[in-house]
Amino acid sequence: MNTETLLDGQARRELATMVERVRESPDRVAVLFPAAARRVARGAGPSGDPDGVLGPTLEDLVRLELLRACAGVLTPDALAREVADLYHHGDSGERRAVLRGLAVLDPASAPVARELMADALRTNDTRLIAAAASGPATDLLDAHAWRQAVLKCLFVGVPLADVQGVPERVDAELVRMCADYADERERAGRPVPDDVHLVLGHSPPDEPTEA
Template structure:
């Protein structure tokens, strides 16, 4: 499935490049194929550094949904990384090294495409390290619209990723497979953050309620549920919608109370 998507991406990309740009891309991929295995990473980094000078600066409107949030340079870098990964005996080393030596735009391309470069999760430790970065662009590339964390992150690291997204003001409805990775610790961490934000007179992203399952909440959090759902229900339309959805499914009686 993933290899088929990469083939389709290659075809789509070539339809939107000039002949000179296509020739450059094919030459770059051939250079990687023919390079000495011990020097292949250096060759990849050299080619990657010149990508933005060689391809158009535009988004991928009309491409497969899996790549709709990529820009053109990120897509080319993904194709180059996949080319190297095909014959690389150590995917973990490839990902770690490219992440270590790449600039922010290269790191972003790598993280967005991890599930295509590393479909078996061999480089998960590098991804976990990347989740601790402080730049929104880089963090979003890993945390949002990306199936890799949900598929390979241990529970603790996945929970930390979700909470950090909320700290950064990101909407976690874009965290892939959030429902499938629901757990008691995540529910309580997020509800504790709801309380913290209310006490500080701040408003967290409305999608925080997507990470909360009422049957997972500790007793002391259940005791505060009415107070804080009512507080944020009145705070904004977005929170009202999310709380209505949450309580409508899990506690219709409480929903009627806070409406009244």
């Protein structure tokens, strides 16, 4: 996704300036990252969702460019520390952008990515949960953690169509868990999210299921 094509001329120039400043002095990202929405752009991205649940917002995309600039000049360890700091010291918008940008981390920094995703998935903030569950870094979650992420998305209303790994990673255990969830909702007279059928309608290879 080319961020510049979504910005007007002034915003593109401001983003280019910020990216260059990060490349020259990566420690400045701590100041520029929070300022991205105010100085460059904010609002709905290509998904049309201004809350950033269905896809990255404009400010998310701008902040991703700053993370990429950091990745181009910092060592893997320094980048992992910077990304973790941006997450832990940021507001919900900044955390959302970090979660969507975890793919900039070196494979050796996978524990940091897992820790940040786990933190987001413990919240009830649909913006953070969607960002944690939808990016390529989700592939770093083990089977148990990934199943729990899928269930959390069902609980809070994050569309499963946007969850990384659905349906490729769906296994018999997740089908069982989602069938139990749907059954509990029905017994309680509560609506069952249509998205659950993205799991229930998938029979993993060599693991036939009645669900």
